[in-house]
Amino acid sequence: MHTQELITRLKEIIDPDYVLSSEMDLTLYGYDASLEKGRPDAVVIPDSTEEVSKVVSLAHREGIPVVARGSGTNLSGGTIPTKGGIVIHFSKMNRILEVDIPNRCVTVEPGVITLDLQNQVLKQGFIYAPDPASQKVSTLGGNVGENSGGPHCLKYGVTTNHVLGLEAVLDDGTVIRTGGKARDCPGYDLTGLLIGSEGTLCIVTKMILRLLRAPEAVKTMLAIYDTIEDASNTVSAIIAEGIVPATLEMMDNVVMIAVEESVRAGYPLDAAAVLIIELDGMSDGMERQTRKIFEICKRHNVRDIQEAKDDAERARLWAGRKGAFGAVTRLKPSYMVCDGTVPRTKLPEVLRKVLETGKKNDVLIGNVFHAGDGNLHPLILFDERNKDELERVHKVTSEILKICADAGGTISGEHGIGIEKLKEMTFVFTESDLEAMRRVKRAFDPENILNPGKVIPEQG
């Protein structure tokens, strides 16, 4: 179908003001938070499931690719329209449709901003647990597409553990519902399969998310270390003592320096690592756990450990971690964030290898990561204009993922595969494994119109 005709047809389905096709619009919807770029033929901003269904059904008849998109914060190129086609942007489908406290769930449209939902339910004493660092801008639809994590996964799990049901549009425009407010429905766990499928199996148009009671008490601690090994060993030791904190976050010296310059969180500039430890739950017994954690830290040569006395102090301890990705751009204009994940006890060994790789290839690497669940985020800092450096960055990224895979880990903990890590899928999957995934893709989308070319590498 000719582009102009496509746009005319789309305008018959959707309010013409919300069908975008100007040069600027197509450029704006051609990139996300990764390093890749593409260009759609048209962008639509639907207002209802019905409109999404009609757009997908048109695309299906005409064999046009469709890419669903939220705020575009994803870090692996998953929302880039590499093969052109239609981008469906969910900014208008951003309603919290129902907050159902008795059934401990909410029903939302995909365009709702993660933090907006969290703020709203917190007023009623509840939390939606997954808290990706981009929660201020990321959408819940994007979180479901990528199976997002965040700092609190160690205790609460990732997005998939908090989604009860979905409404989704299939490749031919059929609308289905999976799961629901009633948990544990008979049949295949399609909800679980769709979460993290990066828009390649269907287009999610509504989500039922699980709420939890907000914890009665929270205790946040900050521990400062002279070596990264001591900090890593503390992480393993805390869990070995039978304590599962809500969070165990770590930052290394490179990141700490950048953070100090931007948010002034009070980190010493000469330390090797800081660890943020947070307990939550019932207040009873928390004092004793805190003392135990202090002891464990001391046993592992902590230089200094402090505990937040109130919410303001807690916010200050967190400010550095939350602002870390932004702060590193003070050191270099661009960064590439890796997302390898390893069994927790392998952290010291893997970190050492990551730094060696950086040194060998002459690139600067800062580390900020979810230590509790073994999820590394090495930030490779560079200048995009320097082509030679960019090449080395891609090489180091791939090497880091190989290091993680070889240590019994995986190539993505929470950012997804998108297009950026297609090549590395073979580090963790055999051709048979990939073929099993392709069968699932064919069951949902035999014509390959839904976000084509993502997640699974084409047959080798």
Place this chain on the structure above:
Amino acid sequence: MNTNRLKSLQVIVGNENVKNDSGTISAHAVDGVAPWAVVFPESVDQVSGIVRLAREEDLALVPHGSGSKMGKGNPPSRLDLVVSTTRLNRIVDMDTANLTATVQAGVKFKDIQAALAPLENRCYLPAGTRGTIIDQEVCSNRENTGCFIPMWPECSDSATIGGIIAANSSGPTQLIYGLPRDMVLGIRYVAPNGEIIGMGGKTVKNVSGYDICKLMIGSMGSLGMLCEMTLRLLPLPESLGTCIFTFPDLKTASDFVDRIFQTRLLPAAVELMNRRACEYLIPEQASAIENTEYAVAVALEGFEEAVNRMKSETREMALESSAEKDFYLGTDAHRRFWNTYSNLVPSLSDPYPDTVSFRLNYPISGYTKVVESAESVIKQTRLDYLLLVHAGSGITMIHFPVDPGDQGVFDGLTSINKKLLGTCENIGGNMVVERAGLSLKEKLKVWGLPRTDMVIMKRIKQQIDPSGLFCPGRFVGGI
């Protein structure tokens, strides 16, 4: 024909591990359909060999563990082989420092729990339930605390981990710990084309590719044979205890339940039970529960201070809700109580081998509606029944101890099935028949009502198992 196939199977697993004597065959019949052979592979490679043969010869097969879930589902539309996981019984890796354990499908649940505990008195299950000791290399560096698989599914004395995961079987403690789907980090299985597939791994976070683990968990063997799984563990709770309160009627009992969920307490399970269920679970209190209609058991697992506070606060709330009697079960009694709870059906099956069980799911606040409806519908049939509600999780189990061969109850059970399915459906739920005799099953909606996602489930089955070799006809919608 079958002689050649038997020989081929013997080549794969060894002569002694293919059985076709009448005893073995009838013991492994699936809903009355007997296979012509039962195979006992001991490795994933052997399973792969069996499935490749099945594919070449178009043989239908059903995986089999301890048999505790075999009553679930429709009778197979055809059956050649039962593939037993009995010899797939190795604990592959116990990495307690990373809080993961990797086990083969045939390992018994209770054996894993025992192996994870450094001392018998620190085991999550009660002493004496420890099963056979398995050859293993335990690479634990946890000396003091021990850990556990955070679930207590049905039939914990006999169930294998493979069966539990294949059925996504859960119990009352899903309230705090979640479902098996939340605890499986990785799997290895043999797909219907005979290929060995590995998905997931040893990390809690993993978004590399599609989450095929989720598809396989709860798929009841219809998409391949689960051989190995990596599970997420938790450190053993420091303190365990259970409060039980009795109430004169449903209203007072549910008032108490609702109060608990108004607080920020974190009980591990809140279980509402009718008197008949109590008689089985706490027989030693028979006289105390004589005039009771309902009881609520609250499981407390966590740090000592938290358990103590929950104990005193739940007691206060129960008294305010007109509780009549209250009992507290300490660590050992707690473990025994929930173990008895988990193994209620096998113990009922002793006098009543034809026990029928229904499992209802619905939005969690709908439990009073479901229980009221069950009471009134069942009353009309005069059937004896045990009713247990996982409050806060939206699950109700109803067991009917039926006298062997008593077909007189079929009409009553059929009408209960129909009416309660309607009740659940009205509030957005569904209802599954967990076990029933074959002739009764034919009259029941075994998997409840199909929903809009059935269309895609069929497409998935068609793509993954196009020849319908795995458990044909057994699953939802005749998949």
